[in-house]
Amino acid sequence: MLNFKIEATHQKARRGLLSTAHGFVQTPTFMPVGTVGTVKAMTPESVKATGAEIILGNTYHLMLRPTAERVASFGGLHRFMNWNGPILTDSGGFQVMSLSALRKITEDGVTFHSHIDGSKHFLSPERSMEIQYLLDSNITMAFDECVKYPAEYKVVQKSMERSMRWEKRSKEAFIDREGYGLFGIVQGGMFEDLRKTSIKALTDIGFDGYAIGGLAVGEGQEIMFQVLDYTACNLPDDKPRYLMGVGRPSDIVGAVYRGVDMFDCVMPSRSGRTGQAFTSHGVLNMRNACHIDSHIPIDAECTCPACQNYTRGYIHHLFRAGEILGSILLTTHNIHFYENLMKQIRTAISENRYTAFHDAFMEKYKNDRKM
Amino acid sequence: MLNFKIEATHQKARRGLLSTAHGFVQTPTFMPVGTVGTVKAMTPESVKATGAEIILGNTYHLMLRPTAERVASFGGLHRFMNWNGPILTDSGGFQVMSLSALRKITEDGVTFHSHIDGSKHFLSPERSMEIQYLLDSNITMAFDECVKYPAEYKVVQKSMERSMRWEKRSKEAFIDREGYGLFGIVQGGMFEDLRKTSIKALTDIGFDGYAIGGLAVGEGQEIMFQVLDYTACNLPDDKPRYLMGVGRPSDIVGAVYRGVDMFDCVMPSRSGRTGQAFTSHGVLNMRNACHIDSHIPIDAECTCPACQNYTRGYIHHLFRAGEILGSILLTTHNIHFYENLMKQIRTAISENRYTAFHDAFMEKYKNDRKM
Numbered sequence: 001m002l003n004f005k006i007e008a009t010h011q012k013a014r015r016g017l018l019s020t021a022h023g024f025v026q027t028p029t030f031m032p033v034g035t036v037g038t039v040k041a042m043t044p045e046s047v048k049a050t051g052a053e054i055i056l057g058n059t060y061h062l063m064l065r066p067t068a069e070r071v072a073s074f075g076g077l078h079r080f081m082n083w084n085g086p087i088l089t090d091s092g093g094f095q096v097m098s099l100s101a102l103r104k105i106t107e108d109g110v111t112f113h114s115h116i117d118g119s120k121h122f123l124s125p126e127r128s129m130e131i132q133y134l135l136d137s138n139i140t141m142a143f144d145e146c147v148k149y150p151a152e153y154k155v156v157q158k159s160m161e162r163s164m165r166w167e168k169r170s171k172e173a174f175i176d177r178e179g180y181g182l183f184g185i186v187q188g189g190m191f192e193d194l195r196k197t198s199i200k201a202l203t204d205i206g207f208d209g210y211a212i213g214g215l216a217v218g219e220g221q222e223i224m225f226q227v228l229d230y231t232a233c234n235l236p237d238d239k240p241r242y243l244m245g246v247g248r249p250s251d252i253v254g255a256v257y258r259g260v261d262m263f264d265c266v267m268p269s270r271s272g273r274t275g276q277a278f279t280s281h282g283v284l285n286m287r288n289a290c291h292i293d294s295h296i297p298i299d300a301e302c303t304c305p306a307c308q309n310y311t312r313g314y315i316h317h318l319f320r321a322g323e324i325l326g327s328i329l330l331t332t333h334n335i336h337f338y339e340n341l342m343k344q345i346r347t348a349i350s351e352n353r354y355t356a357f358h359d360a361f362m363e364k365y366k367n368d369r370k371m
Numbered sequence: 372m373l374n375f376k377i378e379a380t381h382q383k384a385r386r387g388l389l390s391t392a393h394g395f396v397q398t399p400t401f402m403p404v405g406t407v408g409t410v411k412a413m414t415p416e417s418v419k420a421t422g423a424e425i426i427l428g429n430t431y432h433l434m435l436r437p438t439a440e441r442v443a444s445f446g447g448l449h450r451f452m453n454w455n456g457p458i459l460t461d462s463g464g465f466q467v468m469s470l471s472a473l474r475k476i477t478e479d480g481v482t483f484h485s486h487i488d489g490s491k492h493f494l495s496p497e498r499s500m501e502i503q504y505l506l507d508s509n510i511t512m513a514f515d516e517c518v519k520y521p522a523e524y525k526v527v528q529k530s531m532e533r534s535m536r537w538e539k540r541s542k543e544a545f546i547d548r549e550g551y552g553l554f555g556i557v558q559g560g561m562f563e564d565l566r567k568t569s570i571k572a573l574t575d576i577g578f579d580g581y582a583i584g585g586l587a588v589g590e591g592q593e594i595m596f597q598v599l600d601y602t603a604c605n606l607p608d609d610k611p612r613y614l615m616g617v618g619r620p621s622d623i624v625g626a627v628y629r630g631v632d633m634f635d636c637v638m639p640s641r642s643g644r645t646g647q648a649f650t651s652h653g654v655l656n657m658r659n660a661c662h663i664d665s666h667i668p669i670d671a672e673c674t675c676p677a678c679q680n681y682t683r684g685y686i687h688h689l690f691r692a693g694e695i696l697g698s699i700l701l702t703t704h705n706i707h708f709y710e711n712l713m714k715q716i717r718t719a720i721s722e723n724r725y726t727a728f729h730d731a732f733m734e735k736y737k738n739d740r741k742m
């Protein structure tokens with residue numbers, strides 16, 4: 001059971017408050033990704049200092065190493081990794097398709113081999129619920145099947161129908177507790193009728209929140225927004241809506257505009273480790289020689305520790321020299337940039353001016369997917 | 372000009388206070404190594420929090436990248452890297468011998484090729500002083516020549532004599548300022564008469580402090596202590612004594628016992644990145660499978676953030692998964708361990724019980740060079 005309250009709306013955009021056993025989450029929210037029990041290159045204290053209120057953990061990675069049973073023996077994922085705030089875990093369904101080898105899918109579940117050591121594992125709705133329970137995840141994701149994009153209607157339909165059966169089994173296996181919840185995942189690819197069928201199936205089952213899966217798979221922003229146009233607003237008004245694995249800043253601003261409340265993406269952390277900086281003036285590659293003599297911060301408008309204390313020239317130097325501190329500072333900056341964007345989004349909704357915020361942002365960042 | 376005051380002694384061990392333009396340093400002190408403008412895997416704030424009061428920068432690395440002139444354009448090394456405390460820089464003499472390629476040594480200086488891009492460079496006493504001035508180093512090291520160990524008497528003698536000529540030129544080229552100082556470096560290998568000749572030459576020139584070079588080159592602790600026995604106590608009483616590149620905890624405790632005040636070593640930071648933890652019970656390899664289910668901290672007696680917030684099992688997991696946070700936490704712990712050791716050493720000297728501290732420590736850690 002999760003409590004979710006809409007506090008303000010502006011057209012389709014919503015501002016809300018989600019309560020969990022580990023604290024509150026203001027929505028729209030961005031969840032930094034802590035794949036294997038750590039947000040890469042960050043301490044939990046520095047993640048918190050960016051303004052992040054909830055992080056994401058990956059069932060697939062954690063079940064393989066250190067294993068869910070082991071995390072449970074350490075008192076759950078919060079205590080294992082020293083993150084006291086809320087945690088959402090995915091179901092493992094997406095990664096088992098994209099990362100593991102030699103998969104065999106039956107109606108029962110998926111048998112696969114670990115990408116780490118080749119060992120054999122099994123994942124099903126019931127096992128995914130058990131793993132996420134062992135991890136002590138505040139938001140458990142239902143176990144679904146993912147298809148490659150592009151895929152034919154028949155393929156997407158069959159997969160979506162299996163996902164709905166698996167999500168029903170997820171609901172039956174989920175152990176409900178106060179401050180913990182289960183989210184269903186809408187599938188159906190880029191087909192409007194399949195998305196609607198999926199929504200109907202999920203709302204019949206009943207979940208604490210609804211995620212939109214199968215996007216950000218290479219379809220492009222325009223198609224993604226089209227799908228959101230007929231998906232997000234058809235989800236129950238009184239439950240949080242989560243767009244999985246998205247995305248670029250402009251993706252987020254556009255999705256909030258279409259009624260989405262929650263996001264996660266490796267973009268800010270992965271970019272931070274490869275030298276890409278998100279700024280209020282677009283994306284910078286800090287490895288670029290043009291920064292070598294620059295005495296200004298990454299982003300003069302940014303209040304993060306990297307921008308308060310270091311120059312572009314120094315951060316360029318760290319990346320050129322292969323120093324870990326470069327990854328630390330730039331990941332900090334990028335996650336701070338994302339969290340600050342979410343704060344601006346929430347404020348704009350509260351102040352009933354989100355459409356203007358959206359239009360100005362989309363104009364300024366229309367090229368951010370190319371950068 | 373650097374101010375140095377001996378505050379307490381116990382037999383040959385000394386406790387003192389060194390004043391620089393960027394603050395005080397309590398001695399005996401350990402300087403974490405910030406090779407190329409960062410203590411690897413640490414932020415300056417986290418270095419400071421370990422208790423470190425002074426760090427070391429490497430002239431050789433910094434002159435190649437980002438270059439001394441560029442660091443100067445950023446306001447010096449303190450501002451470039453956001454470390455507001457004192458900084459000591461080495462002269463580049465040691466690294467130019469060990470890291471660069473195609474060296475040509477003449478009486479004038481050393482011509483060499485960069486290990487990064489093969490570009491040609493020149494280092495001499497005058498250029499080393501200029502570079503360290505540009506870096507704004509609080510403690511400049513005189514430029515000396517280093518010989519490989521073992522080496523014959525004649526070879527060591529010739530090299531030491533050239534070093535003394537180069538150090539005289541260093542003194543002549545050094546620009547003296549209040550709160551900044553120049554240290555001479557005693558050479559002479561494992562030969563007592565050469566060490567004494569070197570000390571005489573250096574004290575005739577006159578320096579703000581005296582370093583002992585040419586040790587920790589593979590001679591072993593016993594020989595190192597023998598050299599210190601006839602070197603350290605023959606240095607001027609009223610100036611700080613610095614044992615370069617040393618070392619293991621037991622090396623430090625034994626060297627303080629012989630009258631040394633300052634140390635630097637990559638050991639705690641390098642070990643931290645490879646999974647070695649220094650503890651009050653010896654050295655642990657955190658990658659070892661025996662830690663996988665351990666719910667206790669690295670060192671129950673340690674007050675560092677890694678030991679306060681994380682288990683051995685979690686840190687083992689981070690190293691197994693190749694996560695940067697493993698390096699961050701273990702480097703933090705190891706430098707904290709070293710700085711805490713220095714604090715214990717200083718307290719034991721003040722309380723006139725250093726000999727007992729030394730004897731107990733050497734008994735407990737006699738095998739730490741093997742670990």
